[in-house]
Amino acid sequence: QTSTSTDEPKTTKKMNxxxxxxxxxxxxxxxxxxxxxxxxxxxxxxxFGKPLFFSLYDWFLEHGSVYKLAFGPKAFVVVSDPxxxxxxxxxxxxxxxxxxxxxILEPIMGKGLIPADLDxxxxxxxxxxxxxxxxxxxxxxxVFGDCSERxxxxxxxxxxxEASRGEKTITLDLESEFSSLAxxxxxxxxxxxxxxxxxxxxxxxxxxxxxxxxxxxxSTFYFPYWKxxxxxxxxxxxxxxxxxxxxxxxxxxxxxxxxxETREEADVEKLQQRDYLNLKDASLLRFxxxxxxxxxxxxxxxxxxxxxxxxxxxxxxxxxxxxxxLLAQHPSKLRKAQEEIDSVLGEGRxxxxxxxxxxxxxxxxxxxxxxxxxxxxxxxxxLKSDQLPGGYMGNIDGYGIPAGTDIFVSVYxxxxxxxxxxxxxxxxxxxxxxxxxxxxxxxxxxxxPSRSPGALYPNEIISDFAFLPFGGGPRKCVGDQFALMxxxxxxxxxxxxxxxxxxxxxxxxxxxxxxxxxxxxxxxCHLKKRSNVQS
Ligand code: HEM
Numbered sequence: 422q423t424s425t426s427t428d429e430p431k432t433t434k435k436m437n438x439x440x441x442x443x444x445x446x447x448x449x450x451x452x453x454x455x456x457x458x459x460x461x462x463x464x465x466x467x468x469f470g471k472p473l474f475f476s477l478y479d480w481f482l483e484h485g486s487v488y489k490l491a492f493g494p495k496a497f498v499v500v501s502d503p504x505x506x507x508x509x510x511x512x513x514x515x516x517x518x519x520x521x522x523x524x525i526l527e528p529i530m531g532k533g534l535i536p537a538d539l540d541x542x543x544x545x546x547x548x549x550x551x552x553x554x555x556x557x558x559x560x561x562x563x564v565f566g567d568c569s570e571r572x573x574x575x576x577x578x579x580x581x582x583e584a585s586r587g588e589k590t591i592t593l594d595l596e597s598e599f600s601s602l603a604x605x606x607x608x609x610x611x612x613x614x615x616x617x618x619x620x621x622x623x624x625x626x627x628x629x630x631x632x633x634x635x636x637x638x639x640s641t642f643y644f645p646y647w648k649x650x651x652x653x654x655x656x657x658x659x660x661x662x663x664x665x666x667x668x669x670x671x672x673x674x675x676x677x678x679x680x681x682e683t684r685e686e687a688d689v690e691k692l693q694q695r696d697y698l699n700l701k702d703a704s705l706l707r708f709x710x711x712x713x714x715x716x717x718x719x720x721x722x723x724x725x726x727x728x729x730x731x732x733x734x735x736x737x738x739x740x741x742x743x744x745x746x747l748l749a750q751h752p753s754k755l756r757k758a759q760e761e762i763d764s765v766l767g768e769g770r771x772x773x774x775x776x777x778x779x780x781x782x783x784x785x786x787x788x789x790x791x792x793x794x795x796x797x798x799x800x801x802x803x804l805k806s807d808q809l810p811g812g813y814m815g816n817i818d819g820y821g822i823p824a825g826t827d828i829f830v831s832v833y834x835x836x837x838x839x840x841x842x843x844x845x846x847x848x849x850x851x852x853x854x855x856x857x858x859x860x861x862x863x864x865x866x867x868x869x870p871s872r873s874p875g876a877l878y879p880n881e882i883i884s885d886f887a888f889l890p891f892g893g894g895p896r897k898c899v900g901d902q903f904a905l906m907x908x909x910x911x912x913x914x915x916x917x918x919x920x921x922x923x924x925x926x927x928x929x930x931x932x933x934x935x936x937x938x939x940x941x942x943x944x945x946c947h948l949k950k951r952s953n954v955q956s
Contacts, residue, residue: 458498458820459484462491472934474797474833477501481834486812487820490829497827498820501834502812503841503886504864505819509801509809509830510886511894515539520802520827525639529632529666532721533728534899542896545725548715550899551689552708558902559773560697561610565910566770568605571619572598572911573918580950589950592924594943596742599911603738604629606907611729612676613704625672629730631665636731637935669730670723677722680710688713705729733900736795739937740908742944744789745915746930747848749923749946754850755916758782759951762917771910777877779909782916784850786908787879790890792848795937797833799892802826813840813862832889841887853879878905922947 461480477499480488486502500506509517519526523536532541534549576598579591601618604626608614618626635658680702692711697703706726709717717725748755758781765778776783803826811819822828837845840862843852857868866872866885873882881889881897891898898904915921923930924945931941 459488460491461488461499472797472932472938474831474934474938477798477829477831478834478837481831482839486834486838487809495827497829498809498822499834500809500812500828500830501838503835503884504862505809505812506830506835506889507886507893509828510799510889510892510896513807514894514896516804516807517801517828518804520800522800526636529636530728530731531724533724535728535732537724541721545717545721546895546899548709548712548717549705549725551693552705553899553903554693556693556695556697557703557705557708558906560700560703561606561903562771562773562776562906562910563698564609564703565606565907566772566914568602568609568619569911569914570770571605572602573914575619576919576948577950580948590947591949592945592947595745595921595946596738596940596944599738599741600735602911603734603741603907606737607730607733609704610903611704611733612673612680612706612726613702614672614676625668628665628668629734631661632669633731633735635662635665637735669727673723673726674719676706677710677719677726680706681719684710686713687711729900732898733904735937735939737904737907739793739795739939740786740789740904741911742939743793744785744908744912745921745946746923746927746944747789747792748785748916749921750927751848754785754848755921758785758912759916762913766913766917768917771913773906776906776909779913781850782909782913783878783905784853786905786912787853787888787890788848788850791836791842791888792846793938794832794836794890797831797934797938799830799832801828801830803828810864813865835887835889838887841884877902918951919948920951 461484477490480490481499481501486500487505488499490497490499500509518539519536526533526536530536532538532545534542534545537545576591576593579593580589583589583591598619604616604618608616616623616626616629689712692708700707706722709715709722709725748758761779761781765775769775771779803822803824805824806822808821809819835841839845855868856870865887868884868887870876870879870883872885873880876883879888880901881891881893886893891901891904924947930944932938933941
């Protein structure tokens with residue numbers, strides 16, 4: 422059910438009057454013209470049945486690249502425009518915070534980078550970002566390879582067991598396998614802890630999944646039920662959540678204690694030059710604890726680790742899941758990827774250097790991120806009134822917004838916008854090879870790879886915010902290169918050894934979302950050993 426601003430239902434009228442009064446003031450103060458934003462009227466049923474970002478896409482096509490979504494008394498501004506996204510995320514980034522997202526994540530991540538207040542964020546970002554330096558990433562590529570190898574060995578063993586029964590194929594939920602793989606990698610990369618989840622189950626793994634499940638559940642709810650007094654103790658799921666959280670906290674605190682006991686203080690430059698490939702502990706925690714002049718308390722370190730554990734786990738697992746889902750529907754692209762892998766790697770391991778030669782595979786990873794961005798929406802709240810710039814569609818004067826406006830920057834809409842992409846819903850990794858002009862859109866400088874020299878993967882800079890899988894501006898993902906290389910290595914090692922087919926029809930793979938887009942019942946695939954690969 423949708424309506425435009427000229428045809429608004431009574432239920433939202435009061436709120437819109439208040440908003441309009443405030444817009445009037447903002448526009449007066451900012452010298453902008455007074456215009457009212459198109460309104461999409463969401464029904465409660467839009468929250469159920471199908472992921473919300475699907476409806477946001479339909480309304481984007483109907484109402485334009487900036488519109489207001491009203492859910493009863495609650496309203497969000499939905500942005501699907503690179504110029505406006507650039508303004509919010511980069512040019513005027515510090516006029517916004519994470520709004521609802523911080524409310525949801527704060528109980529889990531504390532003052533970790535994602536929900537942190539501005540002061541804490543500034544301090545911690547300065548310390549954490551240098552931890553993702555080149556030698557660390559190179560060492561991580563080895564970790565990606567080691568962990569992926571464990572997954573491939575497991576699949577081989579399952580295939581061997583089937584072979585003894587005369588079967589050449591096994592059927593596996595690859596989403597769940599990727600989730601285990603990504604958990605093992607993030608544990609080792611961030612705090613040098615081997616969850617071993619590809620091959621085992623343990624109480625700590627269960628606690629991590631319990632916590633992720635709760636984070637996911639909270640992010641699909643609009644009502645902060647967990648803030649109810651006594652909910653922690655009275656609601657069984659909340660009790661379980663508190664127990665899971667305590668379990669992980671105890672584990673992280675122990676790791677922090679050990680790291681502090683073996684601290685070897687050094688300046689950042691020295692830390693970045695350590696022999697990472699041969700270090701027993703190349704983790705980010707080691708880097709953070711050893712950094713001279715930064716004495717983060719245990720609580721802050723716990724928050725940092727927990728944030729990266731959650732931010733870097735399901736997101737990467739989801740990229741791998743959707744990359745396989747897409748490839749399985751495009752056998753000729755799958756074969757092309759395998760040919761590239763064969764010619765670059767042969768039967769060898771993926772290295773830091775070989776990633777640079779896997780051109781097509783890297784594009785497959787980014788194309789999967791274009792079609793299935795994780796998360797599909799970025800959430801912001803304005804800290805003060807602001808004048809959004811005019812987008813390429815709709816009102817060219819832009820819109821004034823009052824302080825406290827909740828905003829969804831729909832990465833999904835941007836990535837599938839028919840105004841920027843040819844065949845936006847098609848899986849075409851090759852599209853990133855084509856240099857595009859600005860298409861004559863004022864204020865948007867178009868696609869131009871030369872704007873990001875040396876970048877291995879297309880990013881928001883080359884597309885001037887039409888493609889922003891890791892966000893943009895100061896709050897951009899710190900783990901982007903880590904995640905992209907991790908996905909490339911894992912995908913290379915899977916396709917090097919196995920042929921993959923979907924078990925049923927692609928339409929049977931239902932989508933659900935919380936923080937990421939994942940499947941409802943798993944990505945069930947048939948796997949068999951590639952015929953041209955000798956073991
Ligand atoms: C922030 C995506 C992997 C750590 C973000 C943001 C996005 C994103 C879109 C910006 C959020 C916003 O502006 O509201 C992804 C995707 C990943 C991935 C798609 C995998 C494919 C990782 C990994 C790590 C990580 C592996 C850590 C090892 C973070 C952190 C932030 C962040 C700490 C907050 C940055 C800040 O506010 O300063 N991520 N991420 N992410 N990501 Fe990632």
